[in-house]
Amino acid sequence: MRADADMDLLFLSGTTALDLYHLHPHVPYEITMPEDIAGQTHMCMRNLKEVLDDQGATWRDVVKINRFQKDITESAAIEGVMAQYFDFWDWWPAMTAMEISRLSSEPARLEIELIAVIPRDV
Numbered sequence: 001m002r003a004d005a006d007m008d009l010l011f012l013s014g015t016t017a018l019d020l021y022h023l024h025p026h027v028p029y030e031i032t033m034p035e036d037i038a039g040q041t042h043m044c045m046r047n048l049k050e051v052l053d054d055q056g057a058t059w060r061d062v063v064k065i066n067r068f069q070k071d072i073t074e075s076a077a078i079e080g081v082m083a084q085y086f087d088f089w090d091w092w093p094a095m096t097a098m099e100i101s102r103l104s105s106e107p108a109r110l111e112i113e114l115i116a117v118i119p120r121d122v
Helices: 039-053 072-089
Strands: 009-015 062-069 096-099 111-115
Touching: 009 039, 039 072, 039 111, 062 072, 072 096
Parallel strands: 062 096
Antiparallel strands: 009 111, 062 111
16 A cells, blocks of 8 residues: 655545555465455555545545445445544444455455545644
């Protein structure tokens, strides 16, 4: 995942349920993640929150999310977990969900990317 906060916008490339800091190319011993979609969603959100926190942003600053899913029928479960993060702020950003056949690692079922507006005083 890469972040660029030189301007007012923060663009986060996709994150999966892998630990935020891992080797590239991926190595088999690092590819461990929950099998269930709720667990993978929580790990994705944890990774995104770590970068938001580092940049002085909150979930309320997120304005756009793109979700890449292996199974679009898992959308309700994914959104149920995401609501635990966004409902705290009574906020739900614009969101697009796309079903795709493969992600960056075999066990990954979800990848999330986002755009956030960073407050100028940060």
